[in-house]
Amino acid sequence: MQDFLAYTVLGICLGSVYAIAATGLVVTYSTSGVFNVAHGAVATISALVYWQLRQGWHLSTPLAIVLTICVFAPAVGIFLELVVMRGLRDTSEVTRLVIPIAVLLAINGLATWVWFRDGSRAIVPKKFFGEQHLQVLGQAVYYHQVIGVGLAMATAGGLYVLLYRSRLGVTMRATVDDRRLLMLNGGRPDRASLGSWAIGAGLAGLAGVLLAPQQGALQIFALTLLVFDAYPAAVGGRLRSVPITFVGAMVLGLTRQYFDWVSHAGQSWLALRNLRNAIPAILLFAALLFLPQGRLRGAVVARTRERFTVPTMKQAVAWGGVLIAAMAMLQALMKGAAVISLANGMALSLMALSLVLLTGYAGEINLAVYTFAGVALIVAWQLDVGPTGLATRASLSVTAILAAMLVCAVVGGLIALPALRLRGLYLGLATFAFGTIVYQLVILQTKPLRGSIFGHQFTINLFTTGSLTVPRPHWFGIDFRDQRAFLMLMTVMFVLIGLALVGIRRSxxxxxxxxxxDSPAACATLGLNIMRLKLGVFMLSSALAGLGGLMWAAQQRTLANNNNFDGFASLLLFMIAVVGGIGYISGALLAGIFLSVLSVVMPNIFIKLGSDYPSLHWFFVTGIGNFTKFVGPALIGIRLGKNPSGIAQQVMDGFRPLKRVPLGTAAWASSIVVLWFLSWRGAIGHWTFALVVIGSVFIVPRVLMGMFPERFEDVANAGQEDPDLIGLARPFQRHDRDRFDRELALPGHDRSRSDATS
Amino acid sequence: MPLLECQHLNVAFGGAKALNNVDVTADSGAITGLIGPNGAGKTTLFNCVTGLLHPSSGVVVLDGRDITRLPPFKRSRLGIARTFQRLELFSSLTVRDNIRVAGEIASRWQRPRVDPRRETERVLDLLALGHLADRDVTEIPTGMARRVEVGRALMTRPKILLLDEPASGQDEAETEEFGDLLLQLCADGIAILLVEHDVSLVMKVCSYVHVLDFGSTIARGTPNEIQANPVVLDAYLGADQEP
Incomplete structure (x- = not known):
């Protein structure tokens, strides 16, 4: 009984920190409508800033706390709201989820760049009052934990009063419900949003400072994940109720501590020792499944800014051919390491294709793409490697691939079935929870699963030795162990799957x-069984994720169980796929190439520059190189708010008008081919070829537009403001009246001109 | 026997009663009007009939069958189609594809099967939308967008059509033309339940009218009876106003 009470006390202490983190999420969501996935990252960087102030620069504890919790963290919140989140108005739920993911990755990348750029470093945050503690029922309870409990209660009480009993709180909540109506009633939604982001970030900072000492040596992504653990509490409160969130956080803290008590911190059941880490994800999944959801939702026409055009099959086939030809030409010029980077990118593009179907077409979210890769890998490995752990096949078999896709489809279906009634953010969180559960309980599992069915013994090897090796295919007499051949195989697969997806989209x-x-409600009233359609799409997408994942694994050859399966890689891939253009096949291609280029190629270029110019080593390697590697992809993601349809759309919009000058465009394409031939034959250098081609991409369209201005008149006028928004987005001005007069050919235009001339 | 019967429907949102013991019927081959001030519960009633909302009590009967607990897609397959007060068009699709996809959905369960492509062209002609067929549905005027919703509903070949303010956004001539279309559909045997603020349209096309106010039925009768009903005048104009 005493043990029970002691673990209860510890559970309340842990739950208190979760409560602070979770209520911060609730404040941000209920007052801005954005689920701040970056909450954990704000907590992490705040913990690092506190460590820097307190232990690095030896400021007093109160001063360090005030500077961190009351100045730095709120400033981060205000910065995010001003610079990033305001661009999310009128965007889809997917975009509103992706931008905070980008912010998370940017902040964590920035923290890595500032504090861990030289690799491992021991940063060990201390508790408030060090190791001083009370004895409660024979259990040591640190003052740090007691302070946490006190702060949690004060936070919950204070927030309740703020949100439900104060004028500012009403204004904050009204900001989400109807921003324009609030403005018409004299409210100041921008100011209310700033306040809510400052408070939310301040609470994240407080949670980070309280949680960091529990880790021992601070690890950025591990601390961020600790804050993720508070999600079930926030979801339990439906992201709106502070009191229920507080209770949920306590349940969460108590559950984890009771599990430790019963399992002796996981040592009693070795096969389930990772269950402790999976508990928050399991509770999150359960909370999402059992909480009542809103009824079928519709969509108001023209609500979002995302627009995706659909190519014809002829166009898709033509572009597929161009891609295969371009890839063949490009790899012929590349050295081995560059081909590997390109192949890595193509493998990631294959994985991203599954998101085009699921997110781009169907609007659903899967934040666990790498989990399906892991599942596919395990299945293929059983079939192609066998239980002895020794490779018995030299080739990845078609049977193994089909089996992996089938199992992924079934697993996807099993996950989707209970989660089908969820949409958008909630479905995304459910898949993220699923990914975490699989990671902790399956992928990190090193004990083989043994059992028997009808007397037949079977063994399923998971990541028994901590890693798995997958052979590459050897089909049609072609040995795809050759990197160039495997790159071309993946390119052809990408084109074929892409064509199939375009075919589906046009069907x-x-x-x-x-x-x-666009409107589930309208579909249902037309007789469409939405659940069945959603299930089918989810299963197909899961199978594609498995196929892409298997190719990615075969590209890597050997994969460790801690390689990309912990959830962050899936977040990154999802983000980059949306940035690339989630509604386009070309968006998936761009996503894979971006990831590869930004995380490997660019840093390698800067490392090369650093070694060539030793006096500028720090600038090239630590400065630009690491910054590009850690923060680059996330910064691209943050720009999504400006163009929610993605980069592929921007590229197409930029080049589509060139169809009006077919001869000029053909001449340009032909000259690229000629230059490639010269480069291939060694007449000009590869870098020269690359620089000329890249330069021509920027220069030639402008030159053509300059030569034929009459054909591009509409393009030149395209940058003008949407007239519907003038007067709403900003005050109506004199030049606006002149513009309307001019465009509508009203007499006022001529009058103003004649006034000016007279 | 009426094609659609709503019996003693009750719906509450928190403490507010959106529908209070409401009875509404609609007959095949007739247009039944459902009018009332904003917030009277008209759209809530539509949501109950189509299954987007479950009443706390009361039943919905279609063709003699209790459909109160059926999900929306099954009700649609029994012959209920609707339009929405707040437009629910498929904003990524063109006008033609908005209508065509409804036929393609219907062709999965409807027998005899009709070629969705051919039926789409027929409906586009019927609603005079041919000139807008290839336009993005977000680019067309509201009045035309409401016609697209009607066309989409017609693609399911419904027994009853629930129209929620279909004339809003249409000018006088278009409304006149639209009224004729409704009468033509009605002559083909379709039951129509019409929510509309344009009283002249209601009076022109409806054979029977129900009037809701604050979730309760305050009057029912023929258009002429409704026009002369003092309770209805009070609801619309206020008790202190001179008629």
Whole structure:
């Protein structure tokens, strides 16, 4: 009984920190409508800043706390709201989820760059009052923990009063419900948003400072994940109720501590020792499944800014051919290491294709793509390697691939079935929870699963030795162990799957998927069984993720169980796929290439520059190189708010007008081919070829537009402001009246001109 | 026997009663009006009939069958189609594809099967939307967008059509033309339940009218009876106003 009470005390202490983290999330969501996935990252960087102030620069504890919790963290919140989140108005739920993911990765990348750029470093935050503690029922309870409990209660009480009993709180909540109506009633939504982001970030900072000492040596992503653990409490409160969130946080803290008590910190059941880490994800999944959800939701026409055009099959086939030809030409010029980077990118593009179907077409979210890669890997490994742990096949078999896709489809279906009634953010969180559960309980599992069915013994090897090796295919007499051949195989697979997806999008089935995304309510009233359609799409997408994942694994050859399966890699891939253009096949291609280029190629270029110019080593390697590696992808993600349809759309918009000058465009394409031939034959250098081609991409369209201005008149006028928004987005001005007069050919235009001339 | 019967429907949102013991019927081959001030519960009633909302008590009967607990897609397959007060078009699709996809959905369960492509062209002609067929649905005027919703509903070949303010956004001539279309559909045997603020349209096309106010039925009768009903005048104009 005493043990029970002691663990209860510890559970309350842990729950208190979760409560602070979770209520911060609730404040941000209920007052801005954005689920701040970056909450954990704000907590982490705040913990690092506190460590820097207190232990690095030896400021007093109160001063360090005030500077961190009351100045730095709120400033981060205000900065995010001003610079990033305001761009999310009128964007889809996917975009509103992706931007905070980008912010998370940017902040964590920045923290890595500042504090850990030289690799491992021991940063060990201390508790308030060090190791001083009370004895409660024979259990040591640190003053640090007691302070946490006190702060949690004060936070919950204070927030309740703020949100439900104060004028500012009403204004904050009204900001989410109807921003314009609030403005018409004299409210100041921008100021209210700033306040809510400052408070939310301040609470994240406080949670980070309280949680960091529990880790021992601070690890950035591990601390961020600790804050993720508070999600079930926030979701339990439906992201709106502070009191229920507080209770949920306590339940969460108590559950983890009771598990430690019963399992002796996981040592009693070795096969389930990671269950402790999976408990928050399991509770999150359960909370999402059992909480009542809103009824079928519709969508108001023209609500979002995302727009995706659909290519014809002819165009898709033509572009597929261009891609295969371009890849063949490009790899012929590349050295081995560059081909590997390109192949890595193509493998990631294959994985991203699954998101085009699921997110781009159907509007659903999967934040666990790498989990399906892991599942596919395990399945293929059973079939192609066997239980002895020794490779018995030299080739990845078609049977193994089909089996892996089938199992992924079934697993995807099993996950989707209970989660089907969820949409958007909630479905995303459910898949993220699923990914975490699989990571902790399956992928990190090193004990083989043994059992028997009808007397037949079987063994399923998971990551028994901590890593798995997958052979590459050897099909049609071609040995794809050769990197260049494997790159071309993946390119052809990408094109074929891409064509199939375009075919789906243009079919009746595709139109139904799009209709479901645009208005589930209207679809249901037309007789469409939405649950069945959603299930089918989720299963197909899971199978594609498995296929892509298997190719990615075969590209890597050997994969460790801690390689990309912990959830962050899935977040990154999802983010980059949306940034690339989630509704386009070319968006998936760009996503894979970006990831590879930004995380490997660019840093390698700067390392090379650093070694060539030793006096500028710090600038090239530590400065630009690491910054590009750690923060680059996230910064691209943050820009998404400006162009929610993605980079592929921007590129297409930029080049589409060139169809009006077919001869000029053909001449440009032909000269690229000629230059490639010269480079291939060694007449000009590869870098020269690359620089000329890249330069021409920027220069040639402008030159053509300059030569034929009459054909591009509409393009030149395209940058003008949407007239519907003038007067709403900013005050109506004199030059606006002149513009309207001019465009509508009203007499006022001539009058103003004649006034000016007279 | 009426095609659609709503019996003693009750819906509450928190403490507010959106529908209070409401009875509404609609007959095949007739247009039934459902009018009332904003917030009277008209759209809530539509949501109950189509299954987007479950009443706390009361039943919805279609063609003699209790459909109160059926999900929306099954009700649609029994012959209920609707339009929405706040437009629910498929904003990523063109006008033509908005209508066509409805036919493609219907062709999965409807027998005899009709070629969705051919039926789409027929409906586009019927609603005079041919000139807008290839336009993005977000680019067309509201009045035309409401016609697209009607066309989409017609693609399911419904027994009853629930129209929620279909004339809003249409000018006088278009409304006149639209009224004729409704009468033509009605002559083909379809039951129509019409929510509309344009009283002249209601009076022109409806054979029977129910009037809701604050979730309760305050009057029912023929258009002429409704026009002369003092309770209805009070609800619309206020008790202290001179008629």
């Amino acid at each position: 009746a089935y595709g139109r139904m998927i799009i209709a479901m995304k």
